[in-house]
Amino acid sequence: MSGVREKTIHQIIQSLCLMFFVAVVVSSCNRIEAVSNSVPHQTALSDCRMVEHAMGNTCVPISPERIVVLDDCTFEPVLALGIQPIGAPIHNVNIPGQNNLNDIQDTGSPPKLEKILTLKPDLILGCAYLRDVYNQATQIAPTVIAPIETSSDWKAVFSLVAEVLGKSDQAMQIMADYTTRLEALRSQLGNRLKSIQVSVIRIHPERISLYAKDVFIGTILSDAGLPRPPSQNHSVPAINISKERIQDVDGDVIFVWTYGNDEQLAQSAQTALEKIQTDPLWQQLSAVKQNRVYIVPDYWIGAGPLSANAVIDDLFKYLVGRTYDSN
Numbered sequence: 001m002s003g004v005r006e007k008t009i010h011q012i013i014q015s016l017c018l019m020f021f022v023a024v025v026v027s028s029c030n031r032i033e034a035v036s037n038s039v040p041h042q043t044a045l046s047d048c049r050m051v052e053h054a055m056g057n058t059c060v061p062i063s064p065e066r067i068v069v070l071d072d073c074t075f076e077p078v079l080a081l082g083i084q085p086i087g088a089p090i091h092n093v094n095i096p097g098q099n100n101l102n103d104i105q106d107t108g109s110p111p112k113l114e115k116i117l118t119l120k121p122d123l124i125l126g127c128a129y130l131r132d133v134y135n136q137a138t139q140i141a142p143t144v145i146a147p148i149e150t151s152s153d154w155k156a157v158f159s160l161v162a163e164v165l166g167k168s169d170q171a172m173q174i175m176a177d178y179t180t181r182l183e184a185l186r187s188q189l190g191n192r193l194k195s196i197q198v199s200v201i202r203i204h205p206e207r208i209s210l211y212a213k214d215v216f217i218g219t220i221l222s223d224a225g226l227p228r229p230p231s232q233n234h235s236v237p238a239i240n241i242s243k244e245r246i247q248d249v250d251g252d253v254i255f256v257w258t259y260g261n262d263e264q265l266a267q268s269a270q271t272a273l274e275k276i277q278t279d280p281l282w283q284q285l286s287a288v289k290q291n292r293v294y295i296v297p298d299y300w301i302g303a304g305p306l307s308a309n310a311v312i313d314d315l316f317k318y319l320v321g322r323t324y325d326s327n
């Protein structure tokens with residue numbers, strides 16, 4: 001009987017060892033498969049280069065072919081460099097000179113990572129507003145997040161995007177053209193340059209926003225050397241006021257655009273503007289009396305050089321009375 005028991009115990013031990021061995025092998029295989037599946041975007045080091053960004057360092061492809069952008073902040077810079085991404089938040093996008101975006105897949109805002117995964121990108125770009133999705137995005141493709149505090153940082157974002165895409169020389173030329181346009185504007189304005197206080201406001205259905213210095217349009221006006229009204233001469237993005245403080249929007253010229261991410265909001269903002277225009281306090285504003293109030297498109301709060309140059313074109317039109325001529 002003892003021999004039988006010993007044989008039985010020996011068989012049990014063999015079975016346990018075999019089960020343990022199989023478990024180890026299966027576990028190892030699963031780990032390998034999991035790692036392989038989670039990083040399909042891994043690129044040989046010889047085919048990528050390291051780029052420092054807001055979330056650390058990422059090895060980006062030398063020649064990316066399937067780029068997805070997560071936000072407007074990086075969308076315009078990519079387009080300005082002559083590249084059309086395969087995916088972007090294209091709903092309600094108004095980027096000057098970019099009328100054919102039909103081939104771009106709408107990835108939503110906030111970005112729909114499941115949709116992005118199906119596009120099989122080899123590079124993802126975004127701004128620090130979306131740092132929360134970075135870890136998930138990196139599981140899809142190498143991801144670069146541009147540091148940004150406000151839209152006044154658009155030049156730094158453009159520079160980083162150009163570096164990532166290997167187009168720094170092209171970006172420098174684009175910004176040189178931007179500078180040349182501003183120099184021409186200053187030359188055309190001459191002695192009037194320092195005497196034109198430019199007010200920029202945004203009409204919401206329930207309030208008015210005064211655009212100050214630390215915002216996209218603020219940097220362009222500053223680069224142009226155009227002064228701002230006291231109410232907007234502050235190092236902040238925007239100041240919200242009630243309609244009872246309409247006098248704070250005054251300047252030698254007022255540029256206005258209305259808020260609306262959808263048709264209903266846009267209509268509400270337009271209605272609010274029409275109501276303000278009938279207000280006796282509005283009609284007493286200096287710019288209103290001089291008939292120097294202009295409704296402008298939403299690229300005035302753009303995100304790159306395409307919008308910036310369109311704004312400069314508007315400044316030529318309304319302040320100089322002629323179009324910009326590069327010759």
